[in-house]
Amino acid sequence: MKYRRVTLKLSGEAFSANDGGLIDANIVRNLASQIAELATLNVSMSIVPGGGNVFRGRDLTLEAQTIGISPLSADQIGMLATVMNALVLRDALASMDVQSELFTPHAINGVTLGFSRHRALTALAEGRVVVCAGGTGNPLFTTDTAAALRAIELESEVVLKATHVDGVYEDDPKTNANARLFDTLSFEEVIQRDLKVMDLAAFALCRENQMPVVVYNLNSPNALTKIVKGANVGTLVSSSDTSKPS
Numbered sequence: 001m002k003y004r005r006v007t008l009k010l011s012g013e014a015f016s017a018n019d020g021g022l023i024d025a026n027i028v029r030n031l032a033s034q035i036a037e038l039a040t041l042n043v044s045m046s047i048v049p050g051g052g053n054v055f056r057g058r059d060l061t062l063e064a065q066t067i068g069i070s071p072l073s074a075d076q077i078g079m080l081a082t083v084m085n086a087l088v089l090r091d092a093l094a095s096m097d098v099q100s101e102l103f104t105p106h107a108i109n110g111v112t113l114g115f116s117r118h119r120a121l122t123a124l125a126e127g128r129v130v131v132c133a134g135g136t137g138n139p140l141f142t143t144d145t146a147a148a149l150r151a152i153e154l155e156s157e158v159v160l161k162a163t164h165v166d167g168v169y170e171d172d173p174k175t176n177a178n179a180r181l182f183d184t185l186s187f188e189e190v191i192q193r194d195l196k197v198m199d200l201a202a203f204a205l206c207r208e209n210q211m212p213v214v215v216y217n218l219n220s221p222n223a224l225t226k227i228v229k230g231a232n233v234g235t236l237v238s239s240s241d242t243s244k245p246s
Helices: 025-040 057-067 071-094 117-125 143-153 187-193 200-208 223-228
Strands: 005-010 044-049 100-104 129-132 158-163 182-186 213-217 235-238
Touching (some): 005 025, 025 071, 044 071, 044 117, 044 143, 071 100, 071 129, 100 117, 117 129
Parallel strands (some): 005 158, 044 129, 100 129, 158 213
Antiparallel strands (some): 213 235
């Protein structure tokens, strides 16, 4: 087994189909089953969900200028959207007999626990999945940054960033069909090539703490299991000096 403790970063879109619906039951069921498979392999997992399928803070920016809502408040609304996705995922996991603990930066009475590194580490040691919603608890920081932060705090070996593409490309594969997909990249190579792996704050945290990142396609069958077992899935970004296109 290559990885025994991982942090999974899920975009809000990981909970929905492309038709614009908020939650797609089949997608969530498949996602939960992949997480359940890792639980049977005794892989410790923390999960940081996004909320873009429900609401993004930047979506309200223009309206905020006319109706008085601060862009900072819009960010906070977006973080509440991540809690909605976390509740969906928690119950989906429970239906598969996978126990989890749901944390947010500040406790929501009757809904979530306030994040405590000690308590989250204890939950992981006892075999529960730890779901960290609500971002970092501060506006202006994305859930990418929250994932990097929680991975470091919870002593994960890698951040797994689930996307709708197969990894990191040299160019946008949606507009350039000939764009190369990288198997591996160094943090330095990502900077030199100006590749969009995650936001700059998250990337800086991972780089400074030597936290590798695997960017992979969440729709790839059994991708999570393959990654933790060491298969070459997606793109590995690490402190190594080498990079290799596929």
